Amino acid sequence: MPEIDVKDLIVDSATKFFSKYGFHKTTMDEIAKNIHKAKGVIYYYFRSKEELFREVLKKELDNVKTELSKIISSNEDYMTIIKQYFLTRLKLLSTAVNYHETLKADFFEKYNFVKDVRDDFAAYEYKQLLWLFTKGEKDGHLTINNMKSTVNVVMMLLSSIEFPLYLQNKYSEYESTIDELVTMITVSLRGMQK
């Protein structure tokens, strides 16, 4: 019975290398060597390199989910929460480099093995936004006529700006514009009507 879980050690080591060199340039051997183990032991805990990468990505996104959930359940006033949600969402994902890699991969090979993890994050976000907007309308902060399509639009928007922000590294360049954008979104949520 080991003191520290070897599986965690592996994931940490993998995170280090995947983050620095990416999926393809990282070798299973260096991940193992880094924690003074033989390569074989990784396969005792993970079926494949792809599954290991998926685990790393999952942790990355789970971290974002955790932070976003904190914001949503905080007791700030409603409009602050909703603004903070967007800003934090964009900021935290800007450091999720393995997530960026899967985004970039959409243009070439496609990392199909991470589809479920990404779908899970999208499902999480859909749920949160749906709840947030529904609450906002009930409490009179927002005016939304079609709830589901509004959530879809916002999600399309969020995923669209990921390309310039994360793949073209315009996050810092756009930082002030992001703030404007978020303001714009909240304004339109507040004022939407037939």
Add this chain to the structure above:
Amino acid sequence: MPEIDVKDLIVDSATKFFSKYGFHKTTMDEIAKNIHKAKGVIYYYFRSKEELFREVLKKELDNVKTELSKIISSNEDYMTIIKQYFLTRLKLLSTAVNYHETLKADFFEKYNFVKDVRDDFAAYEYKQLLWLFTKGEKDGHLTINNMKSTVNVVMMLLSSIEFPLYLQNKYSEYESTIDELVTMITVSLRGMQK
């Protein structure tokens, strides 16, 4: 003294092949052969393959500019014009495949030789939106506190959704969502205030 301008013939032929096969897979020889000319003649009218491609791209974008200008100067009511501008902008560019190629290239080599053409289009759009929004505010249709940053946000938005729409071919999938998005933008332009 030729009946039809050979330069135009070349551009048309080039458009045909660039649109079908892209910049790299198109050869100067097939462009020339297609109009029963020798390759050399292209170099009488154009300095290089890159310049020829730039011409093709320019025509593609000039066409969009023309259509957008028509909309702006039409005598529909203001909110119709502004909605129509966005929808048409996104729709027309969805068929501009050579433009798509330059977008995609941003992730690899970069087609630096088309920078000026793209900058020109961006400058055109900035000018149009600035004029449109300024007019909209003067006539009481819009409420905008920072004109320039509003134009910048809208432009960031437009260029961001180009990635999923044109590079991941989600235009048809997103068509209804685009409509919602445009509505959302107009709502926020109408209702923006400190």
Add this chain to the structure above:
DNA sequence: TATTTGACTATTATAGTTTTTTGGTCAGAT
């Protein structure tokens, strides 16, 4: 029993070489 090792293999990626294609030139023809 649960975990770890490292030699082993089949596959894939990389480096190096040769061959082919292609962008661009130009002297001469129309």
Add this chain to the structure above:
DNA sequence: ATCTGACCAAAAAACTATAATAGTCAAATA
């Protein structure tokens, strides 16, 4: 002024040889 096609240097593609790596597994360890 416009066009041709042979020509060249450079780049791309095809091909081969070599090295690196993902994944396996029988045996060792604890």
